Amino acid sequence: MNRDLELKLQAYVDGELPQREAQSLAAWIAEDKEARALLAELKMAKAVLAGNEPELSVPESREFYWSKISREIHRLESAETRPGAGLWFSWQKYLAPLAGVALVVLLALGAFNIYNARVRDNDARHLAEIENLSEQMGAFSFRSSENMFVVWVYDKATDEAVEPELIDDLIIQ
Amino acid sequence: MMLLKSFSLRCFTPFLFFVLTGTALVGRVEAEELKIEAKLIWGTDDEKSTDPGHKPVDEPLAKELRKIFKWKNYFEINRQNGVVPNRGSKQFQMSKQCTIEITELEGPKVEVKLIGEGKPVNKTTKALSRGEFFTLGGESKNGCAWFVVVTQQQ
Numbered sequence: 258m259n260r261d262l263e264l265k266l267q268a269y270v271d272g273e274l275p276q277r278e279a280q281s282l283a284a285w286i287a288e289d290k291e292a293r294a295l296l297a298e299l300k301m302a303k304a305v306l307a308g309n310e311p312e313l314s315v316p317e318s319r320e321f322y323w324s325k326i327s328r329e330i331h332r333l334e335s336a337e338t339r340p341g342a343g344l345w346f347s348w349q350k351y352l353a354p355l356a357g358v359a360l361v362v363l364l365a366l367g368a369f370n371i372y373n374a375r376v377r378d379n380d381a382r383h384l385a386e387i388e389n390l391s392e393q394m395g396a397f398s399f400r401s402s403e404n405m406f407v408v409w410v411y412d413k414a415t416d417e418a419v420e421p422e423l424i425d426d427l428i429i430q
Numbered sequence: 431m432m433l434l435k436s437f438s439l440r441c442f443t444p445f446l447f448f449v450l451t452g453t454a455l456v457g458r459v460e461a462e463e464l465k466i467e468a469k470l471i472w473g474t475d476d477e478k479s480t481d482p483g484h485k486p487v488d489e490p491l492a493k494e495l496r497k498i499f500k501w502k503n504y505f506e507i508n509r510q511n512g513v514v515p516n517r518g519s520k521q522f523q524m525s526k527q528c529t530i531e532i533t534e535l536e537g538p539k540v541e542v543k544l545i546g547e548g549k550p551v552n553k554t555t556k557a558l559s560r561g562e563f564f565t566l567g568g569e570s571k572n573g574c575a576w577f578v579v580v581t582q583q584q
Contacts, residue, residue: 346444386557390543397553401498404561408545408554 258291266292270299464514464534464558465583470524473501473567473575481507489577494563501575511583514540521545524578530566532580541579542566558582 268274269282286292315322387398387408398408471487472479473495484505488494492504510522519533533541537557544552544566558564564580 385554388553388555390550391546394546394551396554398554402494405494405498405565406540406556407498407562407565408552408569410552410566425507 258295262292263295266295267299270296270303433463447560462538463516463518464532466512466514466520466522466532467581467583468510468512468524468530468532469577469579470508470528471495471577471579472505472507473499473503473577474505475502475573476556477503479505480495491563495565495577499567504577526580528576530578530580540564546577560584 265274265278265282266286269279269286274282286296317325319385383400385398385406385408387396389396393413394407394410395413396410398406431442469487469491471491472484484507487495487506489554495504496502508524510524510538512522514520514522514532514534517536519531521529521531523529529541529545531545533543533575535541535555539555540558541553541555542564543550553568554564554566556564558580560582565574565577566580567577569575
């Protein structure tokens with residue numbers, strides 16, 4: 258007996274077949290021994306199930322209980338239709354270590370940036386750009402010590418000729 | 431465990447945001463307003479200033495100046511304190527004839543412009559660090575000298 262006939266027999270037992278088909282199936286059952294045996298078995302199983310099916314009661318009302326089921330079905334369906342969400346959840350376990358690594362890298366970059374800025378500033382301390390804005394006046398600069406930077410302004414008309422000696426004249430050290 | 435996961439997820443984004451923002455700001459904290467003190471100083475060989483109101487400059491600065499220049503005594507004529515705003519300028523009038531204009535620049539650097547009798551004379555751009563004396567000076571006709579010493583205050 259094939260699977261279709263078995264299912265038809267089940268439908269026959271449950272009273273789900275159209276009348277005409279049920280009649281032809283009844284005629285076939287009467288002639289087929291194997292079909293009769295299966296029919297008896299199915300009827301017995303149905304009787305057993307019908308007599309022993311437990312009746313469960315829920316504390317909520319029928320409508321409320323169904324609404325919970327409905328919400329859960331809806332939630333699962335919407336989760337299935339969001340492929341990105343699944344990917345996001347699969348990445349969750351990597352977030353904590355990634356955050357740690359990112360923090361270490363950022364701190365290292367920050368420290369390097371500060372160190373570089375200090376070195377750059379230290380170099381820049383000794384550099385100066387001097388611009389004379391008056392045609393009559395000249396200027397030169399020098400650093401006498403770590404803490405003293407001097408821009409000496411002089412009158413070109415009176416001091417230009419002796420400029421090389423000016424420092425010697427001014428500076429005693 | 432679920433609570434812990436949920437907590438770590440909720441905290442992760444703002445935490446990373448703060449770390450990134452903080453790191454980005456590290457390079458920007460150097461930009462600041464400058465508290466400046468400018469002194470107009472007179473260098474002379476005379477023991478006393480012509481104006482009895484002029485006091486000798488404090489000894490550490492006088493020592494530094496004596497190390498470099500030939501004049502024996504240094505008197506403070508005027509002192510100006512002011513704040514140069516971040517990326518801004520401020521003028522310090524040291525005397526009727528002498529004004530300096532200080533501009534805070536990127537770097538951090540300062541631009542010090544010397545203005546004599548209303549006309550710009552000289553412009554110097556350099557880094558200015560705390561504890562450093564930035565000195566503008568020149569010889570006057572009577573054999574004395576003037577100095578404008580600029581320092582950044584703490």
